[in-house]
Amino acid sequence: MNYFNFPLEQWTNSFVNDWLLPELSGFFNQISMILRSFVEGVTNLLVAIPPEAITIVIFLLAWKLSGKGLALFTLIGGLYLGSVGLWPESLQTLAIVIVSTIISVILGVPLGILSATNKVVDQITRPILDFMQTLPIFVYLIPAILLFGLGGVPAVIATFVFATPPAVRFTSLGIKQVPEEVVEASRAFGSTRKQLLLKVQLPLAVPTIMAGINQTIMLALSMAVVASMIGAPGLGAQVLKGISTVNVGLGLTAGLAIVVLAIILDRLTQSIGNKL
Amino acid sequence: MNKIEVNNLTKIFGSHPQQGLKHLKNGKKKGEILEETGMTVGVNRASFSVKPGEIFVIMGLSGSGKSTLIRLVNRLIESTKGEVLIDGEDVTKMDKKQLMETRRKKLGMVFQRFGLLPHRSVLHNVAYGLEIQGVSKEERNEKAMKTIEDVGLTGYENSKPSELSGGMQQRVGLARALTNDTDILLMDEAFSALDPIIRTEMQDELLKMQSKLGKTVLFITHDLDEALKLGERIAIMKDGEIVQIGTAEEILESPANDYVSKFVKDVDRSKVLEASHVMRKPEVLLSYKDGPRMAVRKMEDVGASSIFVVDKEKKFKGLLTIDDAIKAYKEDISMEQFLISDVHTTSPDTPLDDLLGVAADAKYPIVVLEDNHLLGIISRVSILSGLVLGKEKDEEVTT
Numbered sequence: 001m002n003y004f005n006f007p008l009e010q011w012t013n014s015f016v017n018d019w020l021l022p023e024l025s026g027f028f029n030q031i032s033m034i035l036r037s038f039v040e041g042v043t044n045l046l047v048a049i050p051p052e053a054i055t056i057v058i059f060l061l062a063w064k065l066s067g068k069g070l071a072l073f074t075l076i077g078g079l080y081l082g083s084v085g086l087w088p089e090s091l092q093t094l095a096i097v098i099v100s101t102i103i104s105v106i107l108g109v110p111l112g113i114l115s116a117t118n119k120v121v122d123q124i125t126r127p128i129l130d131f132m133q134t135l136p137i138f139v140y141l142i143p144a145i146l147l148f149g150l151g152g153v154p155a156v157i158a159t160f161v162f163a164t165p166p167a168v169r170f171t172s173l174g175i176k177q178v179p180e181e182v183v184e185a186s187r188a189f190g191s192t193r194k195q196l197l198l199k200v201q202l203p204l205a206v207p208t209i210m211a212g213i214n215q216t217i218m219l220a221l222s223m224a225v226v227a228s229m230i231g232a233p234g235l236g237a238q239v240l241k242g243i244s245t246v247n248v249g250l251g252l253t254a255g256l257a258i259v260v261l262a263i264i265l266d267r268l269t270q271s272i273g274n275k276l
Numbered sequence: 277m278n279k280i281e282v283n284n285l286t287k288i289f290g291s292h293p294q295q296g297l298k299h300l301k302n303g304k305k306k307g308e309i310l311e312e313t314g315m316t317v318g319v320n321r322a323s324f325s326v327k328p329g330e331i332f333v334i335m336g337l338s339g340s341g342k343s344t345l346i347r348l349v350n351r352l353i354e355s356t357k358g359e360v361l362i363d364g365e366d367v368t369k370m371d372k373k374q375l376m377e378t379r380r381k382k383l384g385m386v387f388q389r390f391g392l393l394p395h396r397s398v399l400h401n402v403a404y405g406l407e408i409q410g411v412s413k414e415e416r417n418e419k420a421m422k423t424i425e426d427v428g429l430t431g432y433e434n435s436k437p438s439e440l441s442g443g444m445q446q447r448v449g450l451a452r453a454l455t456n457d458t459d460i461l462l463m464d465e466a467f468s469a470l471d472p473i474i475r476t477e478m479q480d481e482l483l484k485m486q487s488k489l490g491k492t493v494l495f496i497t498h499d500l501d502e503a504l505k506l507g508e509r510i511a512i513m514k515d516g517e518i519v520q521i522g523t524a525e526e527i528l529e530s531p532a533n534d535y536v537s538k539f540v541k542d543v544d545r546s547k548v549l550e551a552s553h554v555m556r557k558p559e560v561l562l563s564y565k566d567g568p569r570m571a572v573r574k575m576e577d578v579g580a581s582s583i584f585v586v587d588k589e590k591k592f593k594g595l596l597t598i599d600d601a602i603k604a605y606k607e608d609i610s611m612e613q614f615l616i617s618d619v620h621t622t623s624p625d626t627p628l629d630d631l632l633g634v635a636a637d638a639k640y641p642i643v644v645l646e647d648n649h650l651l652g653i654i655s656r657v658s659i660l661s662g663l664v665l666g667k668e669k670d671e672e673v674t675t
Contacts (some may be wrong), residue, residue, distance in 0.1 A: 179389070179391075181387045181389045181391035182391050182394070184347075184352050184387065185385065185387055185392070185393075185452075186393075186404075187379075188350055188352060188383070188385040188462075189404060189405040189452075189456065190377070190409070192376065192408070204393075204394065204395060
């Protein structure tokens with residue numbers, strides 16, 4: 001079957017090594033610096049707050065937004081994270097999730113709006129999003145290391161790539177789902193495009209957009225764990241340590257911590273979406 | 277000047293609308309164009325005009341292009357060719373800003389599925405049109421409250437649309453269109469989603485409102501009864517073309533083609549036909565001066581048992597039966613005292629619907645009067661045949 005002897009591997013390597021890295025390393029260093037200070041800032045901020053205070057705030061938030069059940073779970077979850085000695089690691093993972101989610105939402109939601117209202121943008125975005133979602137996650141860990149080194153920054157980049165598609169897709173879907181007659185009515189009364197978007201389409205799309213953000217957060221968490229392979233600190237790194245030292249106990253302890261974090265993040269963001 | 281004037285308006289959906297136009301020009305039909313090019317002719321060279329203060333109804337079955345047509349009027353859909361003049365200005369040639377201004381100041385619209393903003397209260401729905409024009413909150417809420425009152429929804433201003441019944445939701449839709457105080461109302465199947473009773477109620481209110489406010493209304497419907505009730509003039513659409521424009525009577529009595537006549541076949545004629553449509557001239561009339569002998573002879577000639585009596589100005593005086601005429605002749609007394617004057621009378625524009633009950637228990641034919649002049653008479657037979665057959669055939673039966 002080898003009719004063309006397609007040297008994609010060599011091409012990619014020479015493109016990255018001979019052009020991308022030398023030409024744009026300054027640019028990537030710049031991004032790397034900004035992201036590093038962002039991640040470190042968030043981590044330091046979280047670490048600075050006493051674990052008790054964070055747990056109580058989350059507990060109250062869960063009580064108000066969802067109810068007793070989730071509030072109780074966050075309390076037990078918080079106590080677990082502290083009691084197994086994984087509190088700092090949980091915060092490191094959380095920081096990566098927060099930073100990459102913020103970037104995903106800032107870029108993803110406007111892109112979703114654009115692709116809902118513009119056919120050309122939609123046609124261009126669609127295959128790119130498919131690519132981002134289906135390419136095995138390990139594959140873009142490699143360029144992430146090459147371009148941004150090891151540690152939290154490439155983790156954020158990889159997480160961003162993996163977690164952005166739902167933000168774009170759900171936003172676009174939410175806007176397209178606004179009933180045609182409602183949009184027509186708004187136009188018939190002389191709305192500008194901006195008024196249509198801000199007063200009609202976005203408010204009606206909010207629940208769907210929130211569902212998208214919820215998905216983004218969940219994907220970000222799973223990627224933040226996998227990104228431990230490229231040196232991201234946090235719970236993933238503990239699991240990795242458990243694997244490499246065949247330490248079942250550590251693996252389970254850290255794995256359960258990830259589950260706790262996931263459930264709290266998921267239920268909390270879902271109930272925010274339901275409140276809106 | 278016409279409030280709305282539509283000339284040769286055409287809309288072709290598809291990839292090469294200009295090519296479709298050529299096909300239309302060459303006389304190809306909607307179906308042929310769809311088969312050959314895959315393009316759909318939405319509206320095919322439609323022309324009509326609406327006078328200020330008129331209710332103009334466009335009627336057609338689904339797929340006839342009526343909803344497309346009304347959306348071409350305020351350019352929710354871009355036309356392929358033709359012009360739409362609102363107060364003499366061509367909507368199809370306006371730039372974005374002019375179009376927006378025209379929509380805001382001149383064209384209100386009411387939708388079949390209401391098109392209300394589900395996240396806003398009734399008040400904020402009704403005030404929406406003014407809000408996007410930048411009218412101050414105080415002023416727009418005040419105006420909105422006024423129209424909410426006009427449509428009878430006071431007390432519901434803080435409810436969400438989903439908390440209201442269909443009929444009430446459409447009142448909100450109507451109030452929203454009225455708040456902008458535009459001269460023109462575009463109503464797209466506005467009452468089609470409502471229950472029959474609510475629908476009738478809304479139709480009556482629309483008529484009342486229109487006579488009070490003098491709005492120009494372009495009304496779309498698939499319901500012929502609704503069209504006949506509301507429309508001062510009606511345009512009937514088929515396959516994107518307007519096949520006939522006329523008043524309710526014109527359409528019922530002289531359908532332009534088979535399609536229209538098939539359409540009007542099932543109409544409830546009693547609501548549309550009026551006394552003047554089914555009345556006939558009495559075969560004989562008795563003048564006052566004629567006397568009883570003449571009366572008997574005239575009745576004998578036509579084999580009737582009674583005769584209508586008029587004075588020399590043809591003013592209706594009463595009815596004389598043959599028995600009374602003979603009695604007056606024999607006893608040589610004036611026939612004046614035998615005249616029966618309490619026969620049922622009616623005006624020529626009374627709907628047949630109102631005469632059905634009267635005719636059922638009337639002993640004598642109903643007399644149609646205008647300024648006391650006898651125009652014609654209506655027998656029970658002519659009402660029934662009018663309902664069944666329409667006027668033309670009715671004439672064949674009685675003459």
